[in-house]
Amino acid sequence: MKKYILTIACVLMVSAFAKAQSAQDIFQAVGTPSNPKVKISFNQYYTSEGLAALGKKITDAHPNLVKRMSIGKSTQGRDIWMLAITDYSTGDADRKPGFYLDGNIHSNEIQGGEISTYTAWYLTESFGKVPYITEMLKDRVFYIVATINPDARNNYMKEANTRNTPRAGMIPLDDDSDGLFDEDGFDDLDGDGSITQMRRKSTTGDFILDPRDPRKMIRISPDDVVTGQRYEMLGGEGIDNDNDGRINEDIPGYYDPNRDWGWKWQPDYVQRGAYKYPFSAPETRAVADFVKKHPNIAGAQSFHNSGGMILRGPGAEEDLATYNRADIAIYDAIGKKGEELLPGYNYLTVYKDLYSVFGGELDWFYGGRGIYTFTNEIFTGFAYYKNKDGGFDQIYAADKDLLLGDGFTPYKEYNHPTYGLVEIGGFKKNTGRATPGFMLEEEAHRNMVFVFYHAFHMPHLSIGDVSVKSLPNGLKEVTATIVNDRLMPTHASQDLKYNIERPDYISLSGAKVLAGMIVQDADFNVTTEQKNTPETIRVANIPGNSTVMVRWIVKGGNNLTIKVDSAKGGVVEQRVK
Template identity: 25%
Template sequence: MRKLRAATTVAGAAVLLASLGFAAGPGAQAGDTNSQDVIEYRVHDAYPKGEALESAGLEVVKRVGDDVIVVGDANTGSRLEKLGLRAEVSRHLRQAPWSAPTLKPGAAPQDETYYGGYHTVNAHYANMDAAASAHPDLATVVNYGQSWRKQQGQGGYDLKAVCVTKKAEGDCAQKPDSKKPRFLLQSQIHAREIATGEMSYKYINYLVNGYGKDPEVTKLLDTTEIWVVPIVNPDGVNIVQSGGNSPKLHRKNADFTDADLRQCGDSAGSQPGVDLNRNFGYHWESNTSKCDQTTSTSNGAADSEPETKALEQLWANLFGDHRADGPDDRPDANARGTALMLHSYAGIIILPWEYTHSTHTPSDAQFRAMGADMSKFSGYQYGQAGELLYDAAGGSDDLAYGKLGIASFTIELGDSGGSCDGFTPQYSCVDGTFWPYMQKTFNYLASKAPSPYK
């Protein structure tokens, strides 16, 4: 990681980046180490234009006063220039030189890792299975769908969740009338946000290993079902981990119906697939630009992706429907349960609505009270997406709350300006920085499951 000259303009940056040997597009081989690098651009006076950046398919990761930080690759600068924006390269997050994934011979399947300790999709799945076989009284693994590639017969994965609770008759059924209230934790809907999946991996193990020893865990599992989906987007994570020690920065799923890697490349700023967190069908907006970071559909409509549809069905099965769909409808008196989707790397807590911040939800006071409580653990700011960064339509929380009445939050892990910033922090950040406050945050949200709106 090193800083470029702060005053470098976008046009100047193109020259500078060329001189640094940036390769465009796919086909980067060992030795050609820079095409995967992430470049942050500071875009001046662009906060009020956040939605325009979002519509242009760019990812805004931070707000700095009236400026915003946009993340992308060497070509992102010229795209900003075409939008008439004044931008400069603010930081260059250099990827480690490429090397093949190395798996230790004889390692247990749940210990298969890449990039210094990050778990592969197979390792996440093996970890859930290992928890269930070692603790049959506590953990139940369920399949809730299939990834896009699996549906197409191109490899791919089942979509998996684990239910963790001190099991009693009828627990962990995929039906909304459960005896215990539920907390649902989900991560890696954006594949390249690799620290998020590790939070889920650690939480599953913390729960099953803590029962009967840690009074807080014991109480939670006696009274609550905790569901974890560690990898919402396994096809995408498969692409990320294929980079081995230099993870590919694939954000979207692997639905390459409209475009493939030859057309889009596979850089931070240009890649094929659909952004699952723009695909949910509540106040959805269309973005059919195939190589954008925020392509919102493969067929011109919302809910086009199998990963999205399956997750929505899981939510309906676990939580039922406790809210009419109008903007001012309150969740009904029986609404219970909490949900959290993890992202990185802005370091913020986001409440619905995300598609707009000109109105608040009817549950705004409760959401902000919970946001304030969670903020005490991490120090992250909380608010609606557009208050902190920009409005974003088609996200998970708007559908989960808007259609079903689930008290649903997004947290972006982050370490603004610190050594654990970026999509691919060193693995030591997982234990050293993120886990201590996320563990408290997850327990807090689980404790709110019985009555989030009271």
């Protein structure tokens, strides 16, 4: 009888809990989709397979907004999944201005996977509810790749690593040139999944425990009088697997996918991390092939970590001439807005504020394809206390105050085969660079709205004033003003310099066109005539926040159609009576 009553009570409790989670019992928090079709926890990280599964759920729940495709295979044969998101009921998706977004090019820089997925989720769950998103998807298409380095993402998450390894792609390399591959990588001696630090008590050691925080080691200065225990730091956990007298010198494959792109590429002896030749890694090749097949892509964003930075090129001073004043003004406007949207982040230039990068992704996107591109370095120590970034020391306080000790492995003794009795401990691999779970959704949302601001300012074309003027002998003069009301032109300066993309076409149909011209000055009637195919006027560029005026002389026709066809600006048409 007691068992029966207990069972009934449990059923009632479960029933009550289920009812508490129903849609009518939830009050929406502003800025977050209410009662989403796909429920995702954005306070945790997902493996490559986990991200792929989330992408499929989003696609299955929103078939009218998402098409999912593999753009290639990774080194180990995993699919590189892309979600193409737009309102497929309006226009040709491939002819809409496109925005490319990716994350996790470096294996340990994982937040980009979640931010990219959050962006896809937010777009689909907000369509039809948030006018800004609904309008955006009518005339924009987003190409979202959550991880372009799925093999190395899984290695970082599933294998023993430090916070900084593996940065690379997963092509096996012999880092110490001893003819062996990956034979002396990290060893997780205490089995906690993270490579922390080894220290050893020593009468001649040059470190002591910080008296204010025993988790921290501080170096002894020459004038210090030391009465307590000295330690020597031995580096990361590991043993000498190949008997060459060194530890951790040949960690799994080191090549850097962000040195593999075909713009100002340099070989490994110049640019550490470069592979055989530009696009020699299958992951970067897959992205490049996709981008080249989609000339509608006008803006791009790649997510890295960390440091709280909004980066633009050039990657190297040698490439400084690539970025001219007009395009830098556009970068500046978007980047400075990013500083407002992302508190604690700084808008910077790679070569000037960091270091030289040859063969980088953002430089290839802009230099090679004329696509305005940013790289965001996700997470900054500012996020901990919302006042300043106190550097690495701040993480000790944050672990104690905010993470409640969850980010640090206390030191424990271990009998090392080479060093004897040592102590192993320190910060876990998911502490410091990876955004803590309770901050991750805010990080994702803020970086997403920066993407939206960037995408909003891709070219947005319309046909403005149209006038029809009667001329002698049954002729008519048709004049049209083409408007671009966003920051970006239809052709970046780099595009114009190297003729990367075709001109914009402005055409008139419905009558016999005798002459076509670009109007340089309407007041003084200064025009430049196009002798060949006058019905389709070729315009080199439609500048941002500006207009282009064209004119035709036609005979006959009462129902005319003006069409603007721009690779990066899309297609618009208007009937003229």
